[in-house]
Amino acid sequence: xxxxxxxxxxxxxxxxxxxxxxxxxxxxxxxxxxxxxxxxxxxxxxxxxxxxxxxxxxxxxxxxxxxxxxxxxxxxxxxxxxxxxxxxxxxxxxxxxxxxxxxxxxxxxxxxxxxxxxxxxxxxxxxxxxxxxxxxxxxxxxxxxxxxxxxxxxxxxxxxxxxxxxxxxxxxxxxxxxxxxxxxxxxxxxxxxxxxxxxxxxxxxxxxxxxxxxxxxxxxxxxxxxxxxxxxxxxxxxxxxxxxxxxxxxxxxxxxxxxxxxxxxxxxxxxxxxxxxxxxxxxxxxxxxxxxxxxxxxxxxxxxxxxxxxxxxxxxxxxxx
Numbered sequence: 001x002x003x004x005x006x007x008x009x010x011x012x013x014x015x016x017x018x019x020x021x022x023x024x025x026x027x028x029x030x031x032x033x034x035x036x037x038x039x040x041x042x043x044x045x046x047x048x049x050x051x052x053x054x055x056x057x058x059x060x061x062x063x064x065x066x067x068x069x070x071x072x073x074x075x076x077x078x079x080x081x082x083x084x085x086x087x088x089x090x091x092x093x094x095x096x097x098x099x100x101x102x103x104x105x106x107x108x109x110x111x112x113x114x115x116x117x118x119x120x121x122x123x124x125x126x127x128x129x130x131x132x133x134x135x136x137x138x139x140x141x142x143x144x145x146x147x148x149x150x151x152x153x154x155x156x157x158x159x160x161x162x163x164x165x166x167x168x169x170x171x172x173x174x175x176x177x178x179x180x181x182x183x184x185x186x187x188x189x190x191x192x193x194x195x196x197x198x199x200x201x202x203x204x205x206x207x208x209x210x211x212x213x214x215x216x217x218x219x220x221x222x223x224x225x226x227x228x229x230x231x232x233x234x235x236x237x238x239x240x241x242x243x244x245x246x247x248x249x250x251x252x253x254x255x256x257x258x259x260x261x262x263x264x265x266x267x268x269x270x271x272x273x274x275x276x277x278x279x280x281x282x283x284x285x286x287x288x289x290x291x292x293x294x295x296x297x298x299x300x301x302x303x304x305x306x307x308x309x310x311x312x313x314x315x316x317x318x319x320x321x
Contacts (some may be wrong), residue, residue, distance in 0.1 A: 101120065112271060124141070146204075188230055190204045204220045217237045242259065266308065268313075268315075289310075291311070293312055295317060
């Protein structure tokens with residue numbers, strides 16, 4: 001009995017020792033795996049910080065690739081245009097205007113639904129490029145929508161590097177992802193109209209311009225409320241360029257819902273200049289608790305730090321239908 005008791009104790013000790021060894025090995029393995037995960041996570045964060053383009057640090061969600069137009073002479077195809085359509089924005093300083101402070105984006109309303117967007121690194125884009133309402137210089141990027149010929153052209157002036165069409169061609173949904181210096185441009189394809197039939201399926205794009213940690217979204221010729229997937233792809237918007245014609249695109253009551261979906265800090269009206277559309281839109285937005293600012297010029301500047309806390313409608317000069 002004594003010997004049996006001794007060997008039983010010895011066996012139990014051996015088993016206990018093996019159990020402790022297994023637990024220690026398991027704990028060591030878990031610690032190694034945790035360390036590996038931490039190292040991998042830190043490596044990915046560091047890689048992301050190095051590889052990710054700075055403009056994309058803004059809150060909107062990027063989409064994909066680009067369409068590039070052939071560069072042809074604008075003047076050869078458009079003789080005799082009225083002078084008021086030529087180079088409508090004033091120039092000063094360098095060929096592209098005075099240098100902008102760091103983390104600043106400049107927005108100029110050229111008319112109709114065409115804006116010039118300029119960054120601190122002097123990248124430039126023009127929205128709803130139609131060939132006759134033009135910036136004082138050839139921008140790096142132009143975006144277009146096809147609802148009417150006042151929103152696009154097949155004739156791109158020399159010097160434009162990227163001409164981005166916002167509608168489906170040959171069954172291919174438009175998908176753009178272009179970066180020029182500190183300006184990153186993507187799009188979210190929508191219909192033109194919501195109804196079936198002649199809905200202009202994938203016929204419109206919301207173009208998103210990212211720079212200085214901000215997102216500027218141009219609704220194009222949108223006629224319908226965004227579905228959840230559209231709003232999710234656009235992401236959170238700092239400045240929204242919105243058509244307020246109250247009929248050619250969408251009624252104000254529907255536009256207010258689109259604005260609420262995207263929740264921008266600033267709404268800049270476009271696509272107006274007839275009847276009482278601006279006044280009625282401002283009255284409606286006051287009722288939505290938006291502040292109203294009427295600028296004295298067609299140009300303004302934005303920085304992330306100075307975006308208004310209260311949602312604001314900013315009316316730039318130069319609004320014509």
